[in-house]
Amino acid sequence: MTRLVEVPSQFDDRTFDQFTAAFAQAISDGERLLFDAHAAEWASPYGLVGLLAAGQAAGRGRGEPPLLTAPTNADVLRYWGRMGFFQQAASLFEIHGRYPKAKPQPESDVLLPVTPVQAAQDVHEVVSRIQERAAAILRTVGLDPKATMGFAMALSEACQNIVEHASTGGWVAVQTYHWRRRLARQVVVIAVADAGVGFRHTLEATESRRFADRWGDAAALEAALIQGVSRFRDPGRGQGLKGIRNYLARWEGKIAIRSGTARIAIVPKWDDDAALKDGLPLFPGAQVLIIVPEQGSAKP
Amino acid sequence: MIQHIDVHAALQQSVPGFYADLVTRATGRAVREHIERRLADATVAVIDFTGVGCLDYSCADEIVAKLLRARVRVLLLRGVSDAHRETIEPVLRGHGLAAVIERPGGTLETLGPSESAAALVDELVARHLATRTPGGAVVLTPS
Numbered sequence: 001m002t003r004l005v006e007v008p009s010q011f012d013d014r015t016f017d018q019f020t021a022a023f024a025q026a027i028s029d030g031e032r033l034l035f036d037a038h039a040a041e042w043a044s045p046y047g048l049v050g051l052l053a054a055g056q057a058a059g060r061g062r063g064e065p066p067l068l069t070a071p072t073n074a075d076v077l078r079y080w081g082r083m084g085f086f087q088q089a090a091s092l093f094e095i096h097g098r099y100p101k102a103k104p105q106p107e108s109d110v111l112l113p114v115t116p117v118q119a120a121q122d123v124h125e126v127v128s129r130i131q132e133r134a135a136a137i138l139r140t141v142g143l144d145p146k147a148t149m150g151f152a153m154a155l156s157e158a159c160q161n162i163v164e165h166a167s168t169g170g171w172v173a174v175q176t177y178h179w180r181r182r183l184a185r186q187v188v189v190i191a192v193a194d195a196g197v198g199f200r201h202t203l204e205a206t207e208s209r210r211f212a213d214r215w216g217d218a219a220a221l222e223a224a225l226i227q228g229v230s231r232f233r234d235p236g237r238g239q240g241l242k243g244i245r246n247y248l249a250r251w252e253g254k255i256a257i258r259s260g261t262a263r264i265a266i267v268p269k270w271d272d273d274a275a276l277k278d279g280l281p282l283f284p285g286a287q288v289l290i291i292v293p294e295q296g297s298a299k300p
Numbered sequence: 301m302i303q304h305i306d307v308h309a310a311l312q313q314s315v316p317g318f319y320a321d322l323v324t325r326a327t328g329r330a331v332r333e334h335i336e337r338r339l340a341d342a343t344v345a346v347i348d349f350t351g352v353g354c355l356d357y358s359c360a361d362e363i364v365a366k367l368l369r370a371r372v373r374v375l376l377l378r379g380v381s382d383a384h385r386e387t388i389e390p391v392l393r394g395h396g397l398a399a400v401i402e403r404p405g406g407t408l409e410t411l412g413p414s415e416s417a418a419a420l421v422d423e424l425v426a427r428h429l430a431t432r433t434p435g436g437a438v439v440l441t442p443s
Contacts, residue, residue: 120324127321127354149383152354156323160358163324235394236361243357243387 002067003029005054007037011047013256013289017263017280019047023054024281033058034067038097040076045173045191046289048085048114052171055092057195057284070097084113088171111137111174111188118169123159126172127152137176141186142295143251150247151188151292157240158192158288165231166196166285183270183293190290198285199224199259206231217260218278225257225264244290251292259286268293302429303342307363308351310334321354328362335363336371343373344429346402350379360384360391368397374423375399376440377411385411392416400424400438408438 003026008015026033035051035058037043043051058066068089071077080086081100089095112130117123135148143151155174162170172192179187200220207223208215223229225245230238241255245266248255256265256273263277270293311322314330322328339345345367349355368375380388380401389411392399398412398420408430410417421438424430430438 120326121317123324124315124317124319124321124327127323128319131321131353146382149354149381150386152321153323153356153383153387156321156354156356157358160324160356236365236391239357239361239391239394243390246390 001031002034003027003031005033005035007035007040007043007051008047009039009041011037011040011042011051012044013046016046016050016258016287019050019054020283021281023058023283027058032062032064032066034069035093036069038069038072040071041073042076043080045083045114045175045189046193046287048080048083049171049173049191049193050287052085052088052092052114053193053195053285053287054283055089056168059092060195065092065094068093068095070095070099072097082110082113083173083175084115088114088116109176111176112172114171114173116169117159117162117172117192117194120160120163123156123163126159127156130155130174138188138292140294141176141188141292143188143292147251150250154244154247154290155190157244158190158290160240161286161288162192162194162196165199165202166194168194168196168285170194170196170285179293186294188292190288192288193285194287195285199257202231203229206233216278217262218264218276221257221259221262221264222276225255225266248290248292251295253290253292255291256289257286258283260284301342302344302346303339304346305335305338305348306351307331307335307347307349310338311352320352321356322352322359322363323354323356325358325362328359331359332363332366335367339367339371344376344427345372345374346376346378348378349381349384352379352384355384355387357387357391360387364388364399365391365395365397368392368399369395374420374427374429376408377401400430402440406440408440410438 005022005026008018086099159172174190176188200217203220211219225241228238228242252268254268261280261282265273267273310331314334315327392412398416401409
């Protein structure tokens, strides 16, 4: 028997928990999953890497891969193809429907197509590739060219969370687009996702006693993002997320991390997201969203 | 003895691929181990970052902080961009360590907590590696 997981028609961080609720329910009885994206109208980089993480989790330890119905809208298909989604999805899903199989071409708004991250070498590749285009693209959102290095640093640290803590591979994608609905500004978005062990598991041995009854996914995220805690006792560890926070504070940026049943965000004044959500549907690994908005233009 | 280290060259020799960025802890560790072999018994080292692109916190910690913690007493940083500086400074603060950046013209800028930075300047002056100018700046002693 196959269990259906509907991909929201507008698939981004705002609708991700609609998706994870369907995923958590469907995966619980051990049946093969069918991810239905045929009616998808739009997906953010976060939605795309999150869908890959779901496919990774759904196929784990099973003889056959989960199914995926590709979007039917031609523009959506083109965009997903341009983002390199299908190249990665082909090894995780049995894909139904027509979809572009060609390698993604460099496009002006795609800073980095969906790219697998498994080892330190992958992080090097990602950072090198992003810098080839970042300076020009970041100028379009009004960032000082000097901010390029900070952007590369934030990207590197976000990817390293996969390499160091996930115990599995993950994906990263970077794109710039006009965020008309929420902000009416150009934004640069970094999305990173894996279906690994998650923050709670990573920090359990060193932090659970300190938090006692409060210990859980939310406490683990708070320890990592707010307190800069790492599973390593070395005082030099845990600086990466803090560094990302400092960078984003300067550029009015946002970071949100979802792991397990919780989600934490550093919320800039232009956004109305919740700082911490707990008791969400269980989803494996960690999903990181970083948004840098256009500087000094329309007032949000 | 003062040992001069070209970090970009150390990166090329430590990690496969021709990368200019010091990113990931694994890379930082490899580069530091390469530098440590070059340092031998030197307690003062000049680390030149010219040609290095992105420097992340993991590499700043593995290279700058760990060299200072375990191998050298004085670290003079050259070719440091503003972005490098912004990464190195909080790492040093986290460890309570100090290093000096050589600015164009030979003036020195300290990085790290003020107490450690002041002690470092005293040591540089005591070792005749630097002198205080009448204006209050600290400059490298011509070699």
